Amino acid sequence: MKKISFFIICLMLCLTTCFADGFFGSNTGPIAAVQEKIEKNAYTAYPIPLTGNFLERKTLYDWTKRWDKPDIVCYTYFFIGSNCIGYFITHGKPASAQSYLLPETYSYNYNRESPDVDGTYGTNNPGYRFFLADGTAVECSGAMVSCVYSDAPLSLSGQEIKVIKK
Known part of the structure; x- marks a missing residue:
């Protein structure tokens, strides 16, 4: 019984580790870098304005x-x-x-x-x-x-x- 429990725990840890960032790719790879650059360019071109009139709230x-x-x-x-x-x-x-x-x-x-x-x-x-x-x-x-x-x-x-x- 202890061996089965130990096996299940090891399997769960392995799956958790495998299906985290490392298995499918992390957020630090080349795709993430491109996405961050696009996001930065978008915010630079069209920054979010600070509103002062709050017309919808009004x-x-x-x-x-x-x-x-x-x-x-x-x-x-x-x-x-x-x-x-x-x-x-x-x-x-x-x-x-x-x-x-x-x-x-x-x-x-x-x-x-x-x-x-x-x-x-x-x-x-x-x-x-x-x-x-x-x-x-x-x-x-x-x-x-x-x-x-x-x-x-x-x-x-x-x-x-x-x-x-x-």
């Missing part, structure tokens, strides 16, 4: 501030393919139907699926959820439907979709 900051208003009026236009089928005037920003209040998985000793807040498991359909000004909850989901939302009306063709009063 857009995300402004976007977050804009939509962080609970009573914001939103125009949500729905499309099937390239055809605008209509729009809703919503109360607040639409939320992705695939957003959750809890993490989808958690781990103590292994990954485990978390139940949603309603106690069920699984994934939600792609789409959007929102509320109309009168409190009506709407979810539009499906692979064929897409939406555009804005905090001002857009010049898209389509009729306002309204709730039918009973």
Whole structure:
């Protein structure tokens, strides 16, 4: 038994050594030198600029501030393919139907699926959820439907979709 264990350990050490840098070539050979020269030439020709405006960060900051208003009026236009089928005037920003209040998985000793807040498991359909000004909850989901939302009306063709009063 000791001989088998010793043999396995020796084999593992040999394989580890063989399949390291030496077997397939190291990072100090002629190919690595050429790659380093190309990289140096690229950085010399086009150095990475130090940014000062952070425009993408500013857009995300402004976007977050804009939509962080609970009573914001939103125009949500729905499309099937390239055809605008209509729009809703919503109360607040639409939320992705695939957003959750809890993490989808958690781990103590292994990954485990978390139940949603309603106690069920699984994934939600792609789409959007929102509320109309009168409190009506709407979810539009499906692979064929897409939406555009804005905090001002857009010049898209389509009729306002309204709730039918009973």
